[in-house]
Amino acid sequence: xxxxxxxxxxxxxxxxxxxxxxxxxxxxxxxxxxxxxxxxxxxxxxxxxxxxxxxxxxxxxxxxxxxxxxxxxxxxxxxxxxxxxxxxxxxxxxxxxxxxxxxxxxxxxxxxxxxxxxxxxxxxxxxxxxxxxxxxxxxxxxxxxxxxxxxxxxxxxxxxxxxxxxxxxxxxxxxxxxxxxxxxxxxxxxxxxxxxxxxxxxxxxxxxxxxxxxxxxxxxxxxxxxxxxxxxxxxxxxxxxxxxxxxxxxxxxxxxxxxxxxxxxxxxxxxxxxxxxxxxxxx
Numbered sequence: 669x670x671x672x673x674x675x676x677x678x679x680x681x682x683x684x685x686x687x688x689x690x691x692x693x694x695x696x697x698x699x700x701x702x703x704x705x706x707x708x709x710x711x712x713x714x715x716x717x718x719x720x721x722x723x724x725x726x727x728x729x730x731x732x733x734x735x736x737x738x739x740x741x742x743x744x745x746x747x748x749x750x751x752x753x754x755x756x757x758x759x760x761x762x763x764x765x766x767x768x769x770x771x772x773x774x775x776x777x778x779x780x781x782x783x784x785x786x787x788x789x790x791x792x793x794x795x796x797x798x799x800x801x802x803x804x805x806x807x808x809x810x811x812x813x814x815x816x817x818x819x820x821x822x823x824x825x826x827x828x829x830x831x832x833x834x835x836x837x838x839x840x841x842x843x844x845x846x847x848x849x850x851x852x853x854x855x856x857x858x859x860x861x862x863x864x865x866x867x868x869x870x871x872x873x874x875x876x877x878x879x880x881x882x883x884x885x886x887x888x889x890x891x892x893x894x895x896x897x898x899x900x901x902x903x904x905x906x907x908x909x910x911x912x913x914x915x916x917x918x919x920x921x922x923x924x925x926x927x928x929x930x931x932x933x934x935x936x937x938x939x940x941x942x943x944x945x946x947x948x949x950x951x
Contacts, residue, residue, distance in 0.1 A: 669909045671945070672701025672917040673938060674744050674876060677723040681929030684731075687723065691732045693935050695739040697942040701772065702736070703744040703876075703917055704728055708751075711782035719925045726759045733767035742772030744876055744917060745825040745843065749778060749789050749797040753804035760805070761815040769818050774843050775802065776825035777834075795830060802838045823874050829858065836863045841874040846919065849893050849907055856911060875908060876917040881937040894918060898940050905941075 675690045676682065694702045704725040707714050714722075729741045741763070748756070764771040777794045778784065784791040802822065809815050824839030825831060827847065832855065835842035842859060844852065856873065863870040877894035879901070886896040893904045908916050918941065920934035921927060927934070 669905065669913070670700040670915040671905070671941070672703055672740070672742070672915060673699050674703045674705065674917055674919040674921070676921045676928050676931075677704040677725065677728055678707070678718045678721065679925045679928030680719065681925075681927070681931065682721055682723060686928075686931060687728065687732065688735055690931060691735050691739075693931075693938070695736050697938055698945060699739060699938070699942065701740040701742055701915065701917065702732065703742040703772070703774065706743055706746045706750075707780070707783065708747075709783050709786040711780060711786055713780045713782045717923070726763060729771075730763050730766065733763065733770065740770045740772055741767055742823075743774045744845075744919075745774040745776035745823075747778035748775045748801045749784070749794045750787055753801035754808055756801065757805040757808035757815060760820055761809060764818055764820050765816045772821050772823060774823040774825055775839075777831075795834075799834065799838060824871075827855070829862070832859050832862050833866070835859070835871050836866055836868050839871050841872045843874050843876065845876045846878055847875070847893060848889070848891065849904065850889070852893070852908075852911065873911065873913050874915045874917070875913055876919050877904065877908070878922065879918040879920040879934070879937050879941070880922055881940060898944070901941060902944055 673694045675694065677687065691702060706725045707718055707722050710720045710722050725743050725746060733741055760771060760773055777798045781791050809820065821840040823841045823843035824835035825843040825845055826834060827844050832842065844855065860870050878892050880895045881898060882896055885900060894901055905916060920937055
């Protein structure tokens with residue numbers, strides 16, 4: 669199993685030095701993928717969850733590509749309707765080439781209505797815009813003389829049935845975000861039904877789960893995957909692998925913006941998981 673990390677590229681603790689240390693930590697611990705989130709305008713609805721400053725993902729990933737050597741780089745998730753599809757196609761293709769083919773493009777439709785308004789993008793059309801833009805990007809990449817060779821994988825996010833349909837129709841993988849394992853099992857059943865209806869293959873699942881390490885077990889039906897003792901987290905990863913997840917992204921941000929100024933807590937949790945990688949890979 670490949671394991672990635674969603675690095676917080678926002679909040680009061682985000683600055684170039686901290687982002688550099690994040691990248692060095694993720695790659696140094698042996699993780700396979702470093703991913704960033706996406707917002708363009710920190711409107712009030714965005715700021716409630718992801719306060720300023722917010723480092724734009726393409727710019728930041730391009731910089732981190734020069735700092736790292738091995739780890740893959742990606743977005744979780746790029747909000748597709750915010751940018752012209754040919755601009756995204758160009759930036760993604762250039763980043764993919766300049767990083768040595770390390771880009772993974774996680775995409776989503778977005779949710780922040782005020783941010784859509786600030787960018788003059790119709791919120792109610794975001795689903796159709798996303799579909800159209802993905803098609804335009806793939807068409808652009810077909811011109812390898814301009815955009816270069818190498819297929820950029822598109823992971824389609826979204827936990828709704830609309831997101832599942834989009835993943836089946838347009839994605840190389842389905843990228844659900846933050847969930848319980850019982851929910852995922854039900855969603856995977858729906859994913860297969862949708863794929864059968866559309867007469868298309870079932871896309872691989874590449875989930876993003878929280879990472880919240882505790883000293884005592886977390887119990888109850890609402891326990892999220894990735895939450896609890898190291899034994900619970902390792903068991904979650906093994907169960908996800910058994911459900912077909914070849915890659916899992918760990919998200920150590922737990923909602924408090926002040927966390928971004930104290931990344932050592934997250935790094936300790938990542939180190940604990942990384943220490944058990946040999947056991948996980950042979951189990």
